Structure formats: C-alpha cells, structure tokens
Amino acid sequence: MRDSQDALLNAVxxxxxxxxxxxSPREVLQVIVRSARELLDARYAALGVPDDDGxxxxxxxxxxxxxxxxxxxxxxxxxxxLGAMLREGTPVRLGDxxxxxxxxxxxxxxxxxxxxxxxxxHDGDQVLGIIFLANKACGPFTHDDQDVLTxxxxxxxxxxxNARLYERGRELTVIExxxxxxxxxxxxxxxxxxxxxxxxxxxxxxxxxxxxxAARELDTVQRMAGEALAELREVIVELRPAELDSHGLVExxxxxxxxxxxxxxxxxxxxxxxxxxxxxxxxxxxxxxAQEAQHNALRHSGCSSLWVRLRRDRxxxxxxxxxxxxxxxxxxxxxxGLESMRDRAAGVGGRLDVISRPGAGTTVRMVVxx
Numbered sequence: 001m002r003d004s005q006d007a008l009l010n011a012v013x014x015x016x017x018x019x020x021x022x023x024s025p026r027e028v029l030q031v032i033v034r035s036a037r038e039l040l041d042a043r044y045a046a047l048g049v050p051d052d053d054g055x056x057x058x059x060x061x062x063x064x065x066x067x068x069x070x071x072x073x074x075x076x077x078x079x080x081x082l083g084a085m086l087r088e089g090t091p092v093r094l095g096d097x098x099x100x101x102x103x104x105x106x107x108x109x110x111x112x113x114x115x116x117x118x119x120x121x122h123d124g125d126q127v128l129g130i131i132f133l134a135n136k137a138c139g140p141f142t143h144d145d146q147d148v149l150t151x152x153x154x155x156x157x158x159x160x161x162n163a164r165l166y167e168r169g170r171e172l173t174v175i176e177x178x179x180x181x182x183x184x185x186x187x188x189x190x191x192x193x194x195x196x197x198x199x200x201x202x203x204x205x206x207x208x209x210x211x212x213x214a215a216r217e218l219d220t221v222q223r224m225a226g227e228a229l230a231e232l233r234e235v236i237v238e239l240r241p242a243e244l245d246s247h248g249l250v251e252x253x254x255x256x257x258x259x260x261x262x263x264x265x266x267x268x269x270x271x272x273x274x275x276x277x278x279x280x281x282x283x284x285x286x287x288x289x290a291q292e293a294q295h296n297a298l299r300h301s302g303c304s305s306l307w308v309r310l311r312r313d314r315x316x317x318x319x320x321x322x323x324x325x326x327x328x329x330x331x332x333x334x335x336x337g338l339e340s341m342r343d344r345a346a347g348v349g350g351r352l353d354v355i356s357r358p359g360a361g362t363t364v365r366m367v368v369x370x
Contacts, residue, residue: 073109118131286366317369350368350369
C-alpha cells in the first residue's frame, strides 16, 4: 500500500514538474492535458478555458491526431455536458458519458467515449479551465482517480496563473521596448535626416555660384545618408515582432498560417513542434523567412495547397515551406526576396535551400543550428 502511494505521489510530482517548466500559457495548457492523460492512463484528454460569455475561449486535446482534430470541427460552445460543467464548475465522474442526461452527442469524426472524468481548475472562485479525461485503460475512473486529478489541477492552476502573469509582464516589456525604439528613431535617425535635408538644400543653392563647395556639401550628404541608413538598420534589427513575445515561435507560425488559410483560396496547413529555446534573433529570422516564403508561394506559384513545417533534426531546427504550385527550372525569378531570405538564414548561422522543378511545386528549406 505504501509503495503504491509513493508511486502515485511520484507520478503527480513528475506531472506537476512537467507543467511548471513552461512559461507560455499555450504550452502550459498542452502540457497539463498530456500530463493528466498520462497520470491516469486515459486514452483521451482535453482542457477547455472559459471566455467571458460562458463558452470556451480555448480547447486543447491530447490522444487524437491533428487530422482527427481538424475533422471534429469547431470548439465546443455552451451546450451538452461540457457546457454544463463550465457553468457549474464541479467535478463529474461517469461510468458511461453517453447515459448522462446532459449528453447530446458529438460530431461524426469524434472518437467514441465511455468512462469520463472532469475536474475544474480553480483559482479561488474563478474557473481557469476544466480538465476532461475519457476511456481509462483499466477503467472506469475511481474516486481515488478524481482525488488525484483534483490535486493535480490545484498545482496546474498555479502554473497557469504564473504563465499568464509572465506573459503579461512580457507584453509590458514589449510596450516599453517599442517606446524606447520610437525615442531612438526620433533622437537619432530623424534628427540626422533633418540635417541631411538642410545640407542638400545648401548644396543646391551653391551649384551655380560655387560648384566646388557644392560638391563638398554633396559628399557630406552622401556620408550622412549612409550613417542614417546604418542607424536605421540597427533599430530595425532590434525590433522583435510582438507576437513572438506573446506566443512563442511555434504558436506565432500557427496563428500566421491560420490567418492566411482564411484569407486565401489555397489550403494552408501548419505542422510543427519545437520544445527548445532559441535566441531571439533566430526566432525572428525563422518567422520572417516563413512569411516571405508563404507570400511568394501564394502570389506566384498558383498553388492549391501550402504546407509550413517546423521540426528538429538532431542539433538543427528545420523550417520547410512547401507548395504544390507551378514550380520553376533553375534559379527563381528576381523579386522573390530570395537574397533577403538567404541573408536572414546566414545571419543566424544557418542556410537556405530552394528546391523546385516545373510542375512539381517548390520547397523552401531553412536550417538553423540550435
């Protein structure tokens, strides 16, 4: 008995540690779901986060494939058992969820669920989310299982609250940093451009009466323009997209792909997972190359499908943007931003390859050391 209790406590401790290692709220939600499912040996797990209208603002799942998840359809709203739990905020344990009077079916692609356990994640009186488990390997779920999941949910609440506070702190930091950048643009670049304009006006006025002095003034214009350009580049390099600070690289790519998929007739999908840490400049480079490659494919290739993939390959991070468009033979035409993408890859110690042939689509692959 003592050994089984120690094993259980060790399992809960390991699950809690797995959650608290992450600071992004989205990552915390995903790790909570995966840890809860593994902790109680369930086949399926999900976590719903409420919005201000009594529905689910977010809904993450574990135990199903991305294809199954896409086929299931929209996030559950205010109906059925899950909606009832959202309103009531109390645990629910069922031997067969289909026999509960609140059950009202599920989409055609939804897996068949039987035994069910749902536990709210509380922060005081506020419900931060609800963990749902189904189809325990040696089910049904027991009262002890409910106690274990309740204990885990209490620790998960702390991790989720900390992640949200951390994200809010990062958002404030981003605002402060952008205000600093605006001041630098005004104090350095703007002032230099103003001086450059005055010098150019003086050179113009001297052209007729003193060409030699006008030439010297034009040399000064050239030098000042170069200095202004260099300072502007330094400021631009320091500007980090705000969404990277808020959501991280993987989720930013996912959101970007989702937006483009809604705006374009082509089907655009994202496949990616990366659990390591990248320097800020590496994340910016990967994001910008992904955006440029997607833009090129959608504008020039005539593709019907576009895939954005992010994966780890040993010590490298690999980004691939693949389309099924017209492709090309040899080097791509000018104006596709290829040199810019290669410069971005080289700037972080990586490389960029473009693979294409007529009628067989194009793959843009960026490899970055981690």
